Amino acid sequence: MKEQVTPYKTSDSKKEQVQSMFDNIAPKYDLLNRILSLGVDVWWRKQAVKHLRAYQPDHVVDIACGTGDFSIAVYKSGVAKVTGVDIANEMLVNGRVKLKEMDLDKGITLVQGDSEQLQFDDNTFDGATVAFGVRNFEHLEKGLTEILRVLRPGAPLIVLEFSKPRVFPVKQLFNFYFKTICPMVGRLVSGDARAYTYLYESVQVFPDGTAFTSIMETCGYKSIQWKKFTFGICSMYIGVK
Numbered sequence: 001m002k003e004q005v006t007p008y009k010t011s012d013s014k015k016e017q018v019q020s021m022f023d024n025i026a027p028k029y030d031l032l033n034r035i036l037s038l039g040v041d042v043w044w045r046k047q048a049v050k051h052l053r054a055y056q057p058d059h060v061v062d063i064a065c066g067t068g069d070f071s072i073a074v075y076k077s078g079v080a081k082v083t084g085v086d087i088a089n090e091m092l093v094n095g096r097v098k099l100k101e102m103d104l105d106k107g108i109t110l111v112q113g114d115s116e117q118l119q120f121d122d123n124t125f126d127g128a129t130v131a132f133g134v135r136n137f138e139h140l141e142k143g144l145t146e147i148l149r150v151l152r153p154g155a156p157l158i159v160l161e162f163s164k165p166r167v168f169p170v171k172q173l174f175n176f177y178f179k180t181i182c183p184m185v186g187r188l189v190s191g192d193a194r195a196y197t198y199l200y201e202s203v204q205v206f207p208d209g210t211a212f213t214s215i216m217e218t219c220g221y222k223s224i225q226w227k228k229f230t231f232g233i234c235s236m237y238i239g240v241k
């Protein structure tokens with residue numbers, strides 16, 4: 001990775017800054033997601049879940065689950081049990097309220113934890129997912145290796161993450177939207193001036209495409225696939241233990 005971009009540019013570690021940023025924006029996170037992605041994030045999640053279903057997992061761990069939207073999509077696809085893990089407690093608190101309202105709190109459990117030091121035994125899960133989380137890890141390789149450890153042999157990790165579109169005029173439009181509109185709307189709705197500036201900056205330095213698949217390979221994943229969604233604004237990566 002080029003450089004470590006952090007939310008608040010303070011002397012705290014990236015992990016501490018990311019955690020407090022998501023704690024800050026948690027009550028408005030779902031609303032902002034829907035507004036800023038114009039609802040497309042729901043479609044991206046659905047596509048990822050379709051690929052996950054091919055492995056017929058019973059128990060999936062959704063890493064960096066936030067308020068649980070991806071956990072919900074995974075569970076609704078027919079997975080018997082989903083465990084969501086996130087470092088930001090406020091995201092989990094908001095997520096649990098949503099699960100209770102939707103009557104999904106029996107099948108989906110949200111627990112606090114760090115992707116770089118998971119509290120689960122080796123070979124626990126039939127599948128793992130991370131939606132828009134890997135970019136926020138302080139140590140990407142450590143997180144990916146730790147996820148591999150808790151997967152059963154043959155089980156997949158499915159990652160959704162923003163990537164950088166390279167074609168004209170999508171690239172230009174995307175940059176304008178992400179750099180100018182998102183921080184403005186993000187600041188107005190969440191009250192956090194930095195959160196959505198960090199979003200743009202972190203996407204710029206994050207390894208996408210083959211740079212990301214190479215890292216997955218180095219971490220020990222096999223049968224790696226990369227699929228672009230919406231002109232490359234979002235990418236899905238699959239790797240198998």
Ligand SMILES: C[S@@+](CC[C@H](N)C(=O)[O-])C[C@H]1O[C@@H](n2cnc3c(N)ncnc32)[C@H](O)[C@@H]1O
Pocket residue numbers: 015018019022063064065066067068069070085086087088091113114115116130131132133136137138
């Ligand atoms: C952009 S949100 C994505 C939430 C959810 N997956 C979704 O699709 O809406 C990123 C999440 O990653 C979490 N996160 C960042 N670093 C983490 C880590 N090391 N371990 C666990 N969660 C982490 C943050 O707390 C935040 O909730």
